[in-house]
Amino acid sequence: MLFAVLLCLTYSVHFSIQSPILSPSSTPQHENENKISSTNSDDWSTAASTHVVGILPMLTTQSISLVITTPETETVNFTVSNLTQTIANGSVTAGLLVTTGTNKKISVTVAMSHFGDYSAGMYVNYPALFYPVNSYVYYAVSIGTDESTSFSSLLIVSGNNNTNITITPTVTVTIPSSLTSSGNQISLNAGQSITIQLQYLETLLLKPVTARADLTGTKVESSNPISVYSGHTCGFIPVGQFARDFVGEQIPPVASWGNEFLVQSFYNRQTGYNKTNWITDYSLSLQEDDVLSQTISQTSCYINSTSSILIAQFSLAQFADFSFTSYGDPAMTIIPPLHQYASNVTSFPIISLLGASTSVNLVVLAADDSSQIQLNGTVLPSLTSSSWKHYNSSVGGCYVFNSYSLSGTGEVSVWSNNSNDKILAMVYGLQQFIGYSYTGNLDLKPSEACFLLCEANYVLNTDTCTCSITNICELSPCQNGGSCTLVSTPSNYFCDCTGTGYQGITCTNVNYIVPNISAFVSYVAVLYGSSVTLRCVLHHPGNPEATIQWTFAGSVITNNSLFHITEGSTRLDITNITTSYSGAYHCNASNVAGASVATIKIDVHK
Structure with missing residues (x-):
């Protein structure tokens, strides 16, 4: 030696x-x-x-x-x-x-x-x-x-x-x-x-x-x-x-x-x-x-x-x-x-x-x-x-x-x-x-012949002397409502996560989607002291579902005597409007994935 x-x-x-x-x-x-x-x-x-x-x-x-x-x-x-x-x-x-x-x-x-x-x-x-x-x-x-x-x-x-x-x-x-x-x-x-x-x-x-x-x-x-x-x-x-x-x-x-x-x-x-x-x-x-x-x-x-x-x-x-x-x-x-x-x-x-x-x-x-x-x-x-x-x-x-x-x-x-x-x-x-x-020195030869008996619904792999389930989809590996499809026995499968809001191998990762919003019009002219209604259309709520807010002049609009927000925040009513409220109004839809903004400009005339 x-x-x-x-x-x-x-x-x-x-x-x-x-x-x-x-x-x-x-x-x-x-x-x-x-x-x-x-x-x-x-x-x-x-x-x-x-x-x-x-x-x-x-x-x-x-x-x-x-x-x-x-x-x-x-x-x-x-x-x-x-x-x-x-x-x-x-x-x-x-x-x-x-x-x-x-x-x-x-x-x-x-x-x-x-x-x-x-x-x-x-x-x-x-x-x-x-x-x-x-x-x-x-x-x-x-x-x-x-x-x-x-x-x-x-x-x-x-x-x-x-x-x-x-x-x-x-x-x-x-x-x-x-x-x-x-x-x-x-x-x-x-x-x-x-x-x-x-x-x-x-x-x-x-x-x-x-x-x-x-x-x-x-x-x-x-x-x-x-x-x-x-x-x-x-x-x-x-x-x-x-x-x-x-x-x-x-x-x-x-x-x-x-x-x-x-x-x-x-x-x-x-x-x-x-x-x-x-x-x-x-x-x-x-x-x-x-x-x-x-x-x-x-x-x-x-x-x-x-x-x-x-x-x-x-x-x-x-x-x-x-x-x-x-x-x-x-x-x-x-x-x-x-x-x-x-x-x-x-x-x-x-x-x-x-x-x-x-x-x-x-x-x-x-x-x-x-x-x-x-x-x-x-x-x-x-x-x-x-x-x-x-x-x-x-x-x-x-x-x-x-x-x-x-x-x-x-x-x-x-x-x-x-x-x-x-x-x-x-x-x-x-x-x-x-x-x-x-x-010290070893002889790493493979294990002896396999005499293992497997339980019902399990199949024997004679190469590795292990028991595995015949259809892994029976164990419901797909989470959050995902659908399991057996590709090949016993354990090759695919999870269809469509419509679950999740993605990944077993539908456990959140499938983030940016919302999509727009407005019917981009410009409105109104008379001083009148009322006006603004609407935005949410084409896709995103995942997770977006939060919608209206903003004007850099501030978030809330319900008060002048403003009234309804219809899931997609509608904004303004009463007794004055010239000081002329400008751009933004309908913001946002979640952790991103944001979508629709802008409507109002001109108030006396």
């Missing part, structure tokens, strides 16, 4: 290389290379020749590092494009492309920190893999906060040109003008959907319009594999519990979710070891994109589901232990399903941020307890010893070695003498007010 760090401090680029070396290549990225390369259908490793990388925003960022390792036994050259991108004020302007340009593989881990704020975060970057599905579906996972300076975030990075992406948020978000068909910035409300198109390495960062809102459950569906990340710039777990920190992970597509998991406890935490968010396609108790949060005990937790789910584990805040001396702060880890444990050999880099202590939890799927496990050549206690906790699973015995402390830097290798075993490494970095976690 080779190891290197690409380090970016205060937004300028530096290279920090540790021997043995991964060499940054001097060959530039060709301009016409605008698409991620296809991955072999039977190769699902987190190590790949090409990585499209997104950098999630932190509340404050001092250091951003790309930790790059390789399973190859020889020097590997690589390039990193778009290093001139800027990250400021919570916005991410472009994706990164990390590639060897050959069939040589590398793994990429993103590490971020700010010493002054005692904030740290880390996540493994997955390659964009091609699954046998018609579309790629992702769901955001985040946390909450009780203050307004930080925010829940969802980052999308495209690895191809002309990638169509449909977004359905759980809270209101803003879609920038560059990505809307109208060319105007819009607010996309919870439950509404919009389809945008991203180009090669183009990004979209979503955050709630409302402070303290949580993007968890927001759905992203793409025509091509994309890189999707979600988390929080600096959140509380639980909300209001000191202290707060960055959490974030790359989100795997639904096609790679699983049914069987082992959630391990965080090292060196006294209480509230982890909190698990379960997002499910379908089950007896949860519907698609439902979320269940559950605090579990100090021991590991075995989870088996009837259909594919996504599990994210969170560490609680520093003072959740009611101790100033305990280690840890909010951290987030996507728990891989058992079927994605790679092989009898796994590896990971030791990454210490802000002086945090590093430890690893090991999970071994073994047919029996005779396997011998080594960590960097050191033989660990036998699987039958008290150092390991045993669980039964559908794929055999599951053994957990909880919290092996690590020291130094470099790469760690874990090996079993049984080639049929599979090993998972979960790495934790913990210090006072600091918490982060990441995994």
